[in-house]
Amino acid sequence: xxxxVNTNESLPARADAVAPTPETLGRQVLQRRQxxxxxxxxxxxxxxxxxxxxxxxxxxxxxxxxxxxxxxPLTTVIHQGYILFAHYQLGxxxxxxxxTFAYGYVFGLLIGIFIGMLTGAYRAAEAAISMYIFAxxxxxxxxxxxxxxxxxxxxxxxxxxxxxxFVVWPVTVTVFHGIQEIDSDLMEVSRSLRLNRxxxxxxxxxxxxVPFIITGATQGVAMGxxxxxxAEVQTELTxxxxxxxxxxxxYHTAGALAVILLIMALGxxxxxxxxxxxxxxxxxxxxxxxxxxx
Amino acid sequence: xxxxxxLRAAERAGASAGDDPGSGAIHCRDIxxxxxxxxxxxxxxxxxxxxxxVCIVGPSGCGKTTLLRMIAGLAEIDSGEITIGKQVVTKPxxxxxxxxxxxxxxxWKTVIKNVMLPLVASGVPKxxxxxxxxxxxxxxxxxxCNDLYPAQLSGGMKQRAGLARALAIQPxxxxxxxxxxxxxxxxxxxxxxxxxxxxxxxxxxAVFVTHSIDEAITLADRVVVMGVxxxxxxxxxxxxxxxxxxxxxxxxxxxxxxxxxxxxxxLRVRDSRADTKGTNANE
Ligand SMILES: Nc1ncnc2c1ncn2[C@@H]1O[C@H](COP(=O)(O)OP(=O)(O)OP(=O)(O)O)[C@@H](O)[C@H]1O
Ligand SMILES: [Mg+2]
Numbered sequence: 001x002x003x004x005v006n007t008n009e010s011l012p013a014r015a016d017a018v019a020p021t022p023e024t025l026g027r028q029v030l031q032r033r034q035x036x037x038x039x040x041x042x043x044x045x046x047x048x049x050x051x052x053x054x055x056x057x058x059x060x061x062x063x064x065x066x067x068x069x070x071x072x073p074l075t076t077v078i079h080q081g082y083i084l085f086a087h088y089q090l091g092x093x094x095x096x097x098x099x100t101f102a103y104g105y106v107f108g109l110l111i112g113i114f115i116g117m118l119t120g121a122y123r124a125a126e127a128a129i130s131m132y133i134f135a136x137x138x139x140x141x142x143x144x145x146x147x148x149x150x151x152x153x154x155x156x157x158x159x160x161x162x163x164x165x166f167v168v169w170p171v172t173v174t175v176f177h178g179i180q181e182i183d184s185d186l187m188e189v190s191r192s193l194r195l196n197r198x199x200x201x202x203x204x205x206x207x208x209x210v211p212f213i214i215t216g217a218t219q220g221v222a223m224g225x226x227x228x229x230x231a232e233v234q235t236e237l238t239x240x241x242x243x244x245x246x247x248x249x250x251y252h253t254a255g256a257l258a259v260i261l262l263i264m265a266l267g268x269x270x271x272x273x274x275x276x277x278x279x280x281x282x283x284x285x286x287x288x289x290x291x292x293x294x
Numbered sequence: 295x296x297x298x299x300x301l302r303a304a305e306r307a308g309a310s311a312g313d314d315p316g317s318g319a320i321h322c323r324d325i326x327x328x329x330x331x332x333x334x335x336x337x338x339x340x341x342x343x344x345x346x347x348v349c350i351v352g353p354s355g356c357g358k359t360t361l362l363r364m365i366a367g368l369a370e371i372d373s374g375e376i377t378i379g380k381q382v383v384t385k386p387x388x389x390x391x392x393x394x395x396x397x398x399x400x401x402w403k404t405v406i407k408n409v410m411l412p413l414v415a416s417g418v419p420k421x422x423x424x425x426x427x428x429x430x431x432x433x434x435x436x437x438x439c440n441d442l443y444p445a446q447l448s449g450g451m452k453q454r455a456g457l458a459r460a461l462a463i464q465p466x467x468x469x470x471x472x473x474x475x476x477x478x479x480x481x482x483x484x485x486x487x488x489x490x491x492x493x494x495x496x497x498x499x500a501v502f503v504t505h506s507i508d509e510a511i512t513l514a515d516r517v518v519v520m521g522v523x524x525x526x527x528x529x530x531x532x533x534x535x536x537x538x539x540x541x542x543x544x545x546x547x548x549x550x551x552x553x554x555x556x557x558x559x560x561l562r563v564r565d566s567r568a569d570t571k572g573t574n575a576n577e
Contacts, residue, residue, distance in 0.1 A: 192367075
C-alpha cells in the first residue's frame with residue numbers, strides 16, 4: 001500500500017515516444033497498418049485456396065473408391081447438380097427456399113434486435129421478459145415445429161414463422177448481451193456529457209450495439225438455414241428441402257450431396273455478404289488492433 | 295443573449311472585486327460517502343476558488359476518484375453538499391468539463407465527432423459546434439487528426455482529444471482524474487507543459503487528481519493531500535512558484551525540493567496510520 005504512492009515518475013520511457021508531431025504519428029500508424037494488413041490478407045487467401053484444393057482432391061479420390069449409394073466423387077456430384085438444375089427445376093426450388101429464408105430472416109432479425117435492445121437497456125424490460133427469452137433460446141426450435149404447424153398450418157406462412165423462430169432467439173440474446181456489455185465507463189461519459197435518453201441511444205447504445213447486431217445476424221444466417229430445411233421437410237415438402245428429401249429417399253446420393261453443397265454455398269455467400277456489410281457499418285473496428293492471433 | 299453576456303461580464307468583474315465567489319468556485323461541505331457499509335469519505339471539507347488550479351494527491355483508494363465523480367455529479371453524495379458557483383451539484387452541470395483517465399472517447403466516432411458531441415447534445419447548431427470543436431482540437435495540438443478514430447491515436451493523442459472535448463464546452467470548471475497516468479513519462483511532461491501553457495491563456499477552475507507529486511507541484515496553485523481510511527483532507531499546501539511556469543522552471547525553483555519533501559512526508563506519515571480502519575465511523 002505505502003509504496004504505491006508516486007511510482008509513476010520512475011517509469012522508463014518507451015523507445016518510440018520521441019515526440020513526433022501528433023499528425024505524422026497518426027499517419028505513420030495508419031500506413032504501417034494498411035501495409036501489413038494487405039500482406040496478411042493475401043497470405044490467408046493462399047492458405048484458404050490450398051486447403052480447398054486438398055479437400056476437393058481427397059473427396060474425389062475417396063468418392064471414386066466407395067459404393068455409389070454411400071458417397072460419390074466430386075465430379076459426379078457436380079454433374080448431378082447440373083442435371084438437377086437443367087431438368088428438375090432445382091433453380092426454382094432454390095428461389096422458393098431463398099424467399100422463405102429472406103422473409104423469416106428479416107422478421108427474426110428485426111424482432112431480435114428490438115427485443116434484445118429493449119431488454120439490454122432497460123432493467124424493467126429485462127426483469128419482465130428475459131426469462132422467456134432464455135427459455136426459448138435453450139429450447140431446440142425443432143420441438144416447436146409441430147405446434148406451429150398445428151396453429152398456422154403447412155403453408156408458406158408457417159414456413160416463414162418457423163424460420164423466424166429459428167433466427168430470433170440467437171439474435172435477441174447476442175444483442176441483449178451486447179447492449180449490456182457496452183462499457184459502463186462510456187455510459188458514465190454520456191451522463192457527464194449530459195446526453196438525454198434519445199441522444200444516448202443515438203450516439204452510444206445504437207452504435208455500440210452494431211457489432212453485436214452483426215454477430216447476431218451472422219449466427220442468424222446459420223440458424224435460419226437450419227430453419228428453412230426443417231420447415232420444408234416437416235411442413236409442406238417444398239424448395240431445397242423437397243429436392244434433398246427426394247434425392248436422398250431415392251438413393252440418389254450424388255444428387256443429395258449436390259443439394260447439400262448448394263445449401264453450404266448459400267450459407268457461405270450470406271456470411272460473406274454480412275462481413276462486407278460489417279466493414280461498411282463498423283468502420284472503426286476495421287482500424288482496431290491488427291490481427292487477432294499469430 | 296446580450297443580457298446574458300452582460301451578466302457574465304458583471305460576474306467576472308464581481309469576482310475580481312472579491313465580492314462574488316465566482317461561477318467556478320467549488321465548495322465541498324461535510325461530505326460523507328459510503329460504498330456498501332464502508333465509509334470511503336469522512337467529513338471532507340474543501341473550498342476551491344474561482345479559477346484556481348488545485349491538485350489532489352493521496353494514496354491509492356483514498357477516494358480521489360470518488361470525490362471527483364461527486365463534484366462532476368456522477369456519484370451520489372450520501373451526506374453533505376457540493377456547490378459549484380451558485381448551483382448545488384445533484385447531476386452533471388453544463389459548466390463542468392471532465393477528462394477521464396480512461397480517455398472516455400467513443401470508439402465509433404472520429405476525433406471531431408467526439409469533441410462535437412457535448413456541443414451538439416446541448417443544442418449548439420452543427421456548424422458552430424464544428425467550428426468550436428475545431429478550435430478546441432487545434433488548441434490541444436491535434437490539428438489534422440479530425441477524421442481519425444480513437445483506435446488510430448496514441449495514448450497521448452487520445453488524452454489530448456479527451457481534453458479538447460472537455461474544453462470545447464468552454465467550462466467554468468474542469469475536472470481531471472489522473473489524465474496523464476496512462477501515457478509514458480516523456481509524453482506526460484510534454485502534456486504537462488502544454489497544459490501549463492493552455493491554462494495560462496484560458497484560465498478556469500481546475501481540479502486535477504494525480505499520483506505524481508512532481509506533477510502536482512508543477513501544475514497547481516494549491517496541492518490538497520488526502521488521507522486514507524477513511525478519505526479526508528490531511529493538508530492543503532499553497533505552491534508559491536510564480537506563473538508563467540514551465541516544467542523546467544518549476545524544477546529549478548528553490549521551493550521545489552522542500553515542497554516535494556513536505557508532501558512526501560505527509561503521504562508517508564498517513565500511511566503508517568492507515569491500519570486504524572475507519573469502521574466505527576458509521577454510528
Ligand atoms: N463503485 C464502487 N463500489 C464499491 N466500492 C467502491 C466503488 N468505487 C470505489 N470504491 C471504493 O472506494 C474507495 C475509493 O476509491 P477511489 O476510486 O475513489 O480511490 P482513488 O483515490 O481514486 O484511488 P486510485 O488512486 O487508485 O485511483 C476504494 O476503497 C474503492 O474500493
Ligand atoms: Mg482513482
